[in-house]
Amino acid sequence: EAQVTQNPRYLITVTGKKLTVTCSQNMNHEYMSWYRQDPGLGLRQIYYSMNVEVTDKGDVPEGYKVSRKEKRNFPLILESPSPNQTSLYFCASSPQGPRGGYTFGSGTRLTVV
Amino acid sequence: DQQVKQNSPSLSVQEGRISILNCDYTNSMFDYFLWYKKYPAEGPTFLISISSIKDKNEDGRFTVFLNKSAKHLSLHIVPSQPGDSAVYFCAASWGSGANNLFFGTGTRLTVIP
Numbered sequence: 001e002a003q004v005t006q007n008p009r010y011l012i013t014v015t016g017k018k019l020t021v022t023c024s025q026n027m028n029h030e031y032m033s034w035y036r037q038d039p040g041l042g043l044r045q046i047y048y049s050m051n052v053e054v055t056d057k058g059d060v061p062e063g064y065k066v067s068r069k070e071k072r073n074f075p076l077i078l079e080s081p082s083p084n085q086t087s088l089y090f091c092a093s094s095p096q097g098p099r100g101g102y103t104f105g106s107g108t109r110l111t112v113v
Numbered sequence: 114d115q116q117v118k119q120n121s122p123s124l125s126v127q128e129g130r131i132s133i134l135n136c137d138y139t140n141s142m143f144d145y146f147l148w149y150k151k152y153p154a155e156g157p158t159f160l161i162s163i164s165s166i167k168d169k170n171e172d173g174r175f176t177v178f179l180n181k182s183a184k185h186l187s188l189h190i191v192p193s194q195p196g197d198s199a200v201y202f203c204a205a206s207w208g209s210g211a212n213n214l215f216f217g218t219g220t221r222l223t224v225i226p
Contacts, residue, residue, distance in 0.1 A: 004156070035216075042115070042202065042216035043157075050212070058213055090156050098214045099145050099206060104156025 002027045006091050006105035013081055013112055021076045021108050023091030031094045032074040033058070033102070034066065036087040043090065049074055050097075081112040116140045117205050119217035127225050132190040134220050136203035139184065143205040147214065148177060148188050151200045160201075161188070193224045 004025045013019055025032065033048040035058075045058030049068040063085055065077040074093075078085060088109050092102035118137045126132045136146075144165040149157035163170040163177045163186070170177050176189045190197055200221045204214040 033213075040218060042117070042218045043204075043214075044216070045213045048212050056212065092156070097211060098204075099147075099162070099209075099211060101147065101159035101162065102149075102157070102214075104158070106154065106156050 002103065004091055004093050004103050004105040006089075006108050008108060009106065010109045011111070013110070015082055015112055016080050019078050019081060019110075021078075021089060021091075021110070023074045023076065023105060024072050025074075025091075025093040025103070026072065027093060027095075027103065028071065029093035029095050029103075030071070031097050031100075032068070033092045033094075033098065034064070034074070034076050035090045035092065036060065037090065037107075038087050046076070046089075081110075083112050086110060086112050114139075115218070116143075117203060117215045117217040119201075119203060119220050121220050122218075123221040123223070125223045125225060126193045128195055129192045132188075132193045132197065132222055132224070134188040134190075134201050134203075134222065136186045136188075136217055137184060138186075138205050138215075140205070140207065140215075141184065142207040143215075144208070145206050145211070146177070146179060146186050147204045147206075148175075149202045149204065149216075150197075151202065151219070157202055190222075193222075195224045195226050198222055198224045 034046040035043040047066040147162040
């Protein structure tokens with residue numbers, strides 16, 4: 001089944017403790033992206049990657065890092081999480097950019113206390 | 114500032130009737146628009162898209178209308194079914210090499226059996 005898999009689905013952590021949210025797709029898509037969803041703000045792009053080793057900032061990259069060492073994986077790293085990073089995170093992939101229609105993962109609900 | 118706005122947080126419609134979801138945008142550079150549907154505890158799913166060179170696009174029960182002069186698009190669902198109950202997001206991008214989508218805040222549609 002074609003899908004984007006995110007882990008974990010739920011995570012509660014403490015301020016400053018480094019964490020990684022994994023994302024993997026099995027569709028051989030070149031384009032991958034991370035979004036966060038917050039009440040009243042819709043989905044906002046954090047980082048995107050056009051291909052292996054090619055990543056760039058989205059609209060809200062502060063406090064996040066990403067890497068794209070292999071085509072299928074696009075982890076999101078929070079080096080020192082803060083409470084304002086409490087949010088619902090979605091990973092998405094597309095064959096060639098967001099206009100092709102994203103396939104989204106099921107989301108990761110992160111709470112930073 | 115929100116460039117894509119969905120001013121109705123919720124909408125209730127009787128089964129079999131038409132559902133009309135609205136979306137307004139402020140950036141006149143936007144030239145491609147998409148609608149996504151989201152069920153609880155799942156990621157958004159791509160529904161339908163439209164380019165600014167068209168004013169209408171149809172896919173089965175779903176039709177998207179674009180009014181560029183008013184910077185307004187709408188999604189029509191006819192006939193509405195209980196399975197259509199979900200949150201609907203509109204999204205916009207500009208430029209053929211776009212790397213981001215700008216999302217609205219979503220409208221929760223409830224189809225009453």
